[in-house]
Amino acid sequence: MLDIATGPGILIEHALAYAADQDDRFALHAVGSDLSEHAGAKTLRSSDEGRVNFVVADAAQPPFPESTFDLVASQFGVEYAGLDAVMAAAGHLAPGGRLALVMHLAGGDIEDYCRACADLLGQVKTTGVFACAYALLDQARDVLDGKEHDRDRAQALEQEFVAARDQLLRSMHAASQEAMAVTPFLARMLNDLNQLCARRYAYAPPDALNWVQHQEREVEVYRRRMQSMLEAAQTPEDLGALQTRLEASGFESVRYDKVVSASHGNAFAWRLEAVRAG
Numbered sequence: 386m387l388d389i390a391t392g393p394g395i396l397i398e399h400a401l402a403y404a405a406d407q408d409d410r411f412a413l414h415a416v417g418s419d420l421s422e423h424a425g426a427k428t429l430r431s432s433d434e435g436r437v438n439f440v441v442a443d444a445a446q447p448p449f450p451e452s453t454f455d456l457v458a459s460q461f462g463v464e465y466a467g468l469d470a471v472m473a474a475a476g477h478l479a480p481g482g483r484l485a486l487v488m489h490l491a492g493g494d495i496e497d498y499c500r501a502c503a504d505l506l507g508q509v510k511t512t513g514v515f516a517c518a519y520a521l522l523d524q525a526r527d528v529l530d531g532k533e534h535d536r537d538r539a540q541a542l543e544q545e546f547v548a549a550r551d552q553l554l555r556s557m558h559a560a561s562q563e564a565m566a567v568t569p570f571l572a573r574m575l576n577d578l579n580q581l582c583a584r585r586y587a588y589a590p591p592d593a594l595n596w597v598q599h600q601e602r603e604v605e606v607y608r609r610r611m612q613s614m615l616e617a618a619q620t621p622e623d624l625g626a627l628q629t630r631l632e633a634s635g636f637e638s639v640r641y642d643k644v645v646s647a648s649h650g651n652a653f654a655w656r657l658e659a660v661r662a663g
C-alpha cells in the first residue's frame with residue numbers, strides 16, 4: 386500500500402494490525418510518504434521487518450512509478466495538494482487496485498473548528514501584542530546600552546502592551562467553543578510574554594528578542610496549519626468533479642459519502658473509494 390501524507394503513520398499502523406489479524410495471509414508492504422521529513426519518524430519506528438518504508442515527497446509531484454500499488458490511501462492528506470494530486474495518487478494503482486481516501490469536508494465539524502482557531506490566532510496580529518512587545522524590548526535595550534532612561538516613554542509603551550494584551554484576552558474569552566483548543570496555548574504564550582516584558586531589563590536583549598520572535602513564529606505556524614486545513618476542505622462539487630475524472634480515467638465503483646461522528650451525529654469528513662479497472 387501507499388499512504389500519501391502519512392503524518393505519524395496511523396493508517397499504516399492499522400494496516401499492519403489488520404494484516405497480523407489475518408494471520409499474515411497476505412504480505413503487506415507499506416510505503417508512507419509525506420512532505421514533512423519529521424512525519425516519517427514514527428512510521429519508521431513502527432516498521433516491521435523492513436515492510437514499511439518512508440519517502441519524503443510532495444503529493445503534487447509524487448516520485449512513485451505508475452501502476453504499482455494494490456492500495457493507495459490517504460487520510461486528511463492528499464487533498465492538501467489539490468485534486469490533481471488525487472488523480473496522480475490514483476495513477477499509482479495497479480489494475481484492480483483500490484483507492485481509499487478520507488478527506489476534509491467543507492462545512493463539516495473539523496472545518497468549523499479550524500476556522501474558529503485560525504480566526505482567534507489571527508487576532509494575535511490584529512491586537513499588535515507582539516509589535517508592542519518588540520517596542521518594549523527596544524526601549525529596554527536603549528536603557529541597557531546606557532542611553533537616558535525616559536520613564537514617560539517606558540510607561541506609555543507598557544500601557545500600549547497591556548492594552549493589546551487585554552484586547553487579546555477579551556478575544557480569547559469571547560471565542561467560540563470550537564476555538565477552545567487554542568486558548569491554553571495562547572494563555573501560556575501571553576503569560577510568558579507578559580513576564581518577559583515586565584522583567585525586560587533582566588535579560589540580554591538578543592535572547593529576549595529571539596524568544597519573542599520564536600513565539601511569534603509558533604503562533605503563525607499554528608495559524609497557517611489551521612488555514613491550510615480550511616483550504617483543503619472539499620465541497621460536494623469537488624467530490625462530484627473528482628468522481629467524473631476518476632470514471633473518465635478508467636476507475637469503477639467510484640463511491641463517496643460523508644463520514645458522520647458516532648458520538649454527536651455531525652458529518653466531519655468525506656470518504657471516497659474507487660477501483661482501477663482490471
Ligand SMILES: C[S@@+](CC[C@H](N)C(=O)[O-])C[C@H]1O[C@@H](n2cnc3c(N)ncnc32)[C@H](O)[C@@H]1O
Nearest residue numbers: 390391392419420421443444460461462465466
Ligand atoms: C492532518 S495531517 C494527516 C496525517 C495522517 N494522514 C493522519 O491521518 O494522521 C496532514 C499531513 O499532510 C501532510 N501534507 C500536507 N501537504 C502535503 C503535500 N503537499 N504533500 C505531502 N504531504 C503533505 C502534512 O505534512 C501532514 O503530515
